[in-house]
Amino acid sequence: MTEQAPAPGQSGGVSRRRLLLGTGAGVVALGVGGYALGRADTAPTSDAADIATPAPAAAAEPTIGTPIPAIGIHQAGVTAPTAPQTHCLVAVADVDRSALSASLGDLGDAVRALTDTDDPVLDVTPDGPGDLTVTIGVGPDGLASTSRPDLAATVTLAEFAGDAKLTPDSRGGHLYLSINASDPLILEPVLAHLQQTVAGFRLRWSDMGYRGQVDAGVTRNPFGYHDGVIIPRTEAELAADVWIGSGPLTGGTIVVIRRFRLDTSAFRALPAAQQDATIGRRKIDGTPLSGGGLTDQINVNAKADNGDLLVPARAHTRAAHPSFTGSGLMLRRSYSFRNSPTDAGHMFISFQNDIATFAKTQLRLDEVDDLMQFVTPTATAAFAILPGMQAPSGARQALGAPLFG
DSSP states (O other), X not given: OOOOOXXXXXXXXXOHHHHHHTOSSSOEEEETTEEEEOOOOOOOOOHHHHHHSOOOOOOOOOOSSOOOOSOSSSOTTSSSXXXXXXXXXXEEEEOOGGGHHHHHHHHHHHXXXXXXXXXXXXXXXXXXXXXXXXXXEEOHHHHXXXXXXXXXXXXXXXXXXXXXXXXXXXXXXXXXXXXEESOGGGHHHHHHHHHTTSTTOEEEEEEEEEOOOOBTTBEEOTXXXXXXXXXXXXXXXXXXXXXXXXXXXXXXXXXXXXXXXXXXXXXXXXXXXXXXXXXXXXXXXXXXXXXXXXXXXXXXXXXXXXXXBSSOTTOHHHHTOHHHHTOOOOEEOOEEEEXXXXXXXXXXXXXXXXXXXXXXXXXXXXXXXXXXXXXXXEEEEEEEEOOOSBOTTSOBOOTTGGGGO
């Protein structure tokens, strides 16, 4: 596994968003780990004082997260916002492929409307969209029904360890929707609204995910270790390893999503030093066992005085290192999930412009990564993330239009 405009609001009453943020007169404050109730205590005043004291002006209604434009050369949700929102709802579905062109166009129109801060869809986002993004991809069978069926091969995944035990609905799919926001309460209404625009929509599987606090742009996974440390960050790196640079998918990318159930109990039962050795980094600060800071690459050749590798041969970070696979970097924007005590884990989500980047890495992990003994795949798929709704020329285009030209 390897970010201000205020949202429209009603002038009277207290909105749910104000409740969440505690912007009313001491209504509800959101704290770390839960909610804290309080009230604004005021000293008794005389009637004269009440008359003489003007009422405070109403506070401006804030949004949760800075709005993210839906129109651009790239879809939102891949590199914008820079740090992924704290909540997501991923849905993988089958659709009526004969109506795919129209469905994608309608989906794009719906996403533009849902993220419009000036005229929000109040039935869906009554407090405004906040930092809502929706990222849409098409799987191999969907691509096969376009004017470029040859593109299906670009998102066809190999079979990896454990995949043979997966149910048919847990493998592949025609359509990928990733709905991300800082406000988790809008995710399901957005999905319900969007699926009405898609002909023949049949949900295969979905999961809600969450992310923890961000340190140097990365967060921790359910094992407690920093996740997605070494990723492409500069425009040059993104152009080289993430964005597709030619053809009908120009401006798009490829997403791989693999949902893993994690045996965190067994992993945490290991001595702390063995946990670090299994990962190749220190849990406390994320630094590589070979030395350096959190965002530094591991040194795969570094050795102790006795000749032992500082990063063990079967450590996860060593196994996944691009120097062993000859592949590019993956942009990882993964989320944790927990549906029950026995169904909890990690939605590994990576973006790359060549599916071989992921495949080479996962095949190596299956062979030489000690972390994989604590990991069980429960879903796997890859999709072409469509170009944005702005053509390179600057003209507006329907979502998915280059695939049907």
